[in-house]
Amino acid sequence: MLLLAGSVPVKDLPLLIGPVEITSHGIKMDGHVLEVNRGNEAMMTAAALICQEYKLDKPVGMVAGDTGNRAGSEAIYKYLAENLPNMNADVVTLHYVMPDINLNKKVLATIDTMDKKPVMIADAGTMYVAKAGGDAHYYDVFTPDLGEMAFLADDKADHPAFTRGYIFDLEDDVPALIQKAHEANNVPATMFVKGATDYICLNGEIVETISEPCVETMEPIGGTGDLITGMISALIYAGKSPLDACRIAGRVNRQAGVLSQPTPATQIEEILQFLPQALHEVLEQLG
Amino acid sequence: MKWFGKKKDKEIDDTALESVTRGLLVFAHPTTVISVEEILKDEGYSIRVVSPPPSYRTGCDLSVEFPLEFEAEISELLNSVGMAPLDVVPITSKGMEPLHFVRKKEFNGRYLMIRAANMKMTVDKISGKIVNISGGGCPDVPYMATEMIGQRLTDVSSPGEVGYSLCAYSLNTSYEELVKELGA
16 A cells, blocks of 8 residues: 655644545545645645556545644654554655654654564655654655755754755755765665756665756746655555656656646646656656 | 763863853744744844754754843743743753745746745746745645735735744745845
């Protein structure tokens, strides 16, 4: 089972768990329809589309409403800490949550008790809290953007907002950031660094870069990184290695950008609809 | 082994001798700190917005460093405006300050994107409307996007008012820079 967890910006929405179904109004889960804006809903939609294309069972979503007051995030942490071993998850992707080092460590302590550890993917708040808590080694894949890469490279920062200026300035030297982050044990084995050039890394080494096709107007669009995380999750669930999942997802994201011809004002759902076509074209190119 | 013991004693002595002149105001949400910072700076206090000490850190926190000699009057002031801190602690070491550098990028001469740390906000310079918000990982980011996209920069509540997290604090830096660039 592919489990995708994170908060959604709906006030007072209780914890929902269920298969993620794509509808014309958004994603449907546990009897609720959630509008696809960005964040977890976009990540879950991308994963569900890829699962559909590979004829896999639907991913299982776990969401709770959180607009910043922590309640939904705490519900997710607590449920995972108490129930993850019984969920039979093969791949677990944890995404937008309010960083809470203590609660995240309880989830990781639960994972320590499991005979079969799931493949663990982290982005957004989960990636922040994993790094801040010194727990990156529990995960298999991180998917930072450039600002987040600088944060991972700064061993003193607890959150990207605290990244020190001289490291923020290193963003034009991404390989140096990757090396610093790896040497500080702040990243897992596989990492996909999202940017004008995407960097795919294994154990601190850059094994591939992707820079074409380049659709510059994708950069301001909220949710493009969420699509990549969702696709990597589903591709790993489909049996691809983490590296191959990164290679395919990076190309599909760019191809979906070409197909959707976005402006900086484009919203993510306009790009999402091109993912299946982009996947077919990329798989054909890759043979 | 005796040498190690001696060194440890000296470190303790040094710490004990260091005079404690600064304190830390700890709050539940980073964005409360934006309002507190404004109030205390307006009143002329010498303060810094910094990360809290390790025992208070959850992974998304911000606090205010202030001169301890003014503890009573600052506490009274914040109580009077309903912004009492969760805790006040004396400190001997400096906390880290949040990043205030920004990067700017224009698209087609029409759209201006400003990024602070991990947060980007993009505005259509013709309509003055916020067209996209990107980056971040705290739960209020998608919420702020829902509330702010499509609104004019001049009409919208700032991320400091809408959000709670450090991502909101960084997005507020982008927002303030956009207001400076494009005019309120």
